[in-house]
Amino acid sequence: MNAYEYAMQMEKEGELFYKDLAQEAEQEGLRKIFTMLANEEVKHYKMFEKMAKNSDSITVPKMEVYKEAKEIFADMKKLSVAYDIGDQQIDFYRRAMETEDKAYELYMQKAQEISDPKHRKIFETIAAEELKHKELLENILEFVSHPQEWLENAEFYKIGD
DSSP, X not given: OOHHHHHHHHHHHHHHHHHHHHHHOSSHHHHHHHHHHHHHHHHHHHHHHHHHTTXXXXXXXXXXXXXXXXXXXXXXXXXXXXOOOXXXXXXXXXXXXXXXXXXXXXXXXXXXXXXXXXXXXXXXXXXXXXXXXXXHHHHHHHHHHSHHHHHHXXXXXXXXX
């Protein structure tokens, strides 16, 4: 399996994983964030697919998930609802963080296998995006572990900075 096929497989698995997390999320805001992350993985998949076909129109898609996540958390804070998240969900989010960390490492490794400098740069850029996804998941984990304190301290304003 070449680097492009490998990346496409990883992105497809990520999409399905985030869709599962969205279905399991009890809060509407978290469902939205996981759905957005699933959509990000679809964008990555399509980009790697174009790269595999040597398309001339390859651009890294603009990622808006961080801005939207901040808005979702701000809305959740306004609701002043007491959130109670189960341990099983916390385990899912930890697993998602580990998956993003693994994706970063693997994309950086695959970047070294690519001879085309433009494609190598794209792999490195997507690797950096995976780290940002991990950061967002870290914030979600902090939120689900201590929802009221996290929202009150406005930690979500740091997402994506």
